[in-house]
Amino acid sequence: MKAIQKEVRKNIETGAYEVLDAKESEHVRRTKGDKIVKSRYLLTEKTIEPEDVPAAITEQIDILDEPENPKKAKARHVMKGFSEENSEYLEVTTPQVSRDSVVFVLQLLSSLRWILGYLDFTQAFHSGDPLAREIYAELPPEGLPGVNSRQLLRLRKCCYGLLDGPFQWFSHLTRLLTEDLGYEQSSTDPCVFMLFDQHRQLQGIVAAATDDLLHGGNSEHWERMEQLNQRYKLGKFSKGDGRFVGKQITVASDGSILMNQPLYTKAKVKPIPMTMERKKRKFSLCTEAEVTQLRGLLGALAWLSKETRPDLAGRVALLQQCMPHPHVQDMLEANAVAREALLHADLGIRVYPIPPEHLRVGTVTDASWGNVRGPYQDQPEEQDYWVEEPTTIRII
Numbered sequence: 001m002k003a004i005q006k007e008v009r010k011n012i013e014t015g016a017y018e019v020l021d022a023k024e025s026e027h028v029r030r031t032k033g034d035k036i037v038k039s040r041y042l043l044t045e046k047t048i049e050p051e052d053v054p055a056a057i058t059e060q061i062d063i064l065d066e067p068e069n070p071k072k073a074k075a076r077h078v079m080k081g082f083s084e085e086n087s088e089y090l091e092v093t094t095p096q097v098s099r100d101s102v103v104f105v106l107q108l109l110s111s112l113r114w115i116l117g118y119l120d121f122t123q124a125f126h127s128g129d130p131l132a133r134e135i136y137a138e139l140p141p142e143g144l145p146g147v148n149s150r151q152l153l154r155l156r157k158c159c160y161g162l163l164d165g166p167f168q169w170f171s172h173l174t175r176l177l178t179e180d181l182g183y184e185q186s187s188t189d190p191c192v193f194m195l196f197d198q199h200r201q202l203q204g205i206v207a208a209a210t211d212d213l214l215h216g217g218n219s220e221h222w223e224r225m226e227q228l229n230q231r232y233k234l235g236k237f238s239k240g241d242g243r244f245v246g247k248q249i250t251v252a253s254d255g256s257i258l259m260n261q262p263l264y265t266k267a268k269v270k271p272i273p274m275t276m277e278r279k280k281r282k283f284s285l286c287t288e289a290e291v292t293q294l295r296g297l298l299g300a301l302a303w304l305s306k307e308t309r310p311d312l313a314g315r316v317a318l319l320q321q322c323m324p325h326p327h328v329q330d331m332l333e334a335n336a337v338a339r340e341a342l343l344h345a346d347l348g349i350r351v352y353p354i355p356p357e358h359l360r361v362g363t364v365t366d367a368s369w370g371n372v373r374g375p376y377q378d379q380p381e382e383q384d385y386w387v388e389e390p391t392t393i394r395i396i
Contacts (some may be wrong), residue, residue, distance in 0.1 A: 079161035097191035124211030128172035260348025
C-alpha cells in the first residue's frame with residue numbers, strides 16, 4: 001500500500017494525470033465514453049543496488065533483504081492501452097539497444113579506459129512530451145486514496161500501459177540527446193548515441209534501453225550526463241560496476257569488462273524434477289505437464305545463451321528442435337544444460353582493453369548461395385571467389 005501511495009503521488013506531482021471531480025467525471029462518462037480506458041496496479045519486487053537500500057528504508061517501503069540481492073516493493077499504475085479506441089493506429093514500436101551494440105559499447109569503454117556510468121529515469125514516460133490526444137482512465141479496482149470509485153483520471157502524459165508509451169518516450173529521449181546535448185544517433189543502431197568533438201574524435205557514448213542508459217566518456221560527456229541528473233528525476237546515477245537491462249557488468253583491475261547474468265541464472269534456470277523411473281523411459285513422449293515445464297526451461301536457457309552464454313547456444317538450439325513433441329531424453333539433456341549453466345553461473349562475455357587502433361569490425365554473412373549449382377557451374381570465372389586485402393577479406 002505504501003508503494004501504491006508513492007506511485008500515485010509521483011504521477012500527480014509529475015503531471016502524468018489529474019483527478020477529475022465527480023461532476024466532470026460523470027459528464028465525460030456520458031459524452032466521451034469511447035475515450036476512457038481501464039487501469040490497474042502492477043505489483044512487483046524490484047531488485048535494487050545495495051547502496052539504494054537506505055533510500056528505500058527512508059521511503060518506508062518494505063525491503064526483502066536477500067544476500068547480495070536486496071529487493072523492494074514496487075507498484076506501477078498501468079493503463080490498459082489495448083482498451084483504447086482506435087489504438088491500432090498508434091505507433092507501438094519499442095526501440096531497445098541490441099545485445100551486439102551493448103558489447104560494442106563495452107568494448108569502446110574498455111579500450112578507451114573510460115569509467116562506466118549507469119542512469120535510469122524515474123517515471124520516464126511521465127517525463128516526456130504531453131499527450132496530443134484526449135484520453136481518460138478508470139481508477140484501478142483498489143481505487144485511489146481519498147477518491148470516489150466513479151471519478152476519472154484525465155491523462156496528461158503518455159502513462160505506462162498506453163501502447164505508444166515506449167515510442168513516445170524514445171522520441172523524447174532522442175531529441176534530448178541529439179538536439180539539446182549534441183550527440184549523434186548511430187545509423188546502425190538508433191539506440192546508440194555518440195558525442196564527437198570538432199575533429200570527429202569520440203568524446204562519449206550512450207546505449208539506451210527504454211529508460212535505462214549505459215554510458216561513458218571523457219569530461220565533456222560527463223558534464224552532459226550531469227545536466228540530465230539536474231534536469232530529470234533519476235532513479236540511478238552511478239559509476240563503475242552495475243546492472244544494465246538485467247545484466248551484471250563488472251570492471252576488472254586490468255581494464256577488462258565482464259557481462260554476465262548470475263542472478264537471472266539462479267532465479268530462472270531450474271532443472272525439471274524427475275524420478276529415477278521416469279529417467280529410464282528415455283524414448284517415451286513427454287506428458288503435457290512435462291512439455292510445459294520443458295518449454296519454460298528452454299525459454300530461460302535460450303535467453304541466457306543469446307545474451308551472455310554463447311557456450312550454451314549450440315546445445316540449446318538443438319534442444320529447441322524437439323518441440324512440440326519432445327521425449328524424456330530431451331528433458332534429460334535440458335537438465336544437463338541447466339546444471340552446467342548453474343555450475344558456471346558467473347561465466348559471461350568478457351571484453352578486453354584492446355588498443356583502439358587495433359580494433360576491427362568483423363561481419364559474418366550467410367554464403368549458402370555460393371554453394372548452389374547454377375547455369376554457370378561450368379564457368380569458374382563467373383563464380384564467386386574470395387579476395388584477401390590488407391584490411392578485409394571479401395567475396396566477389
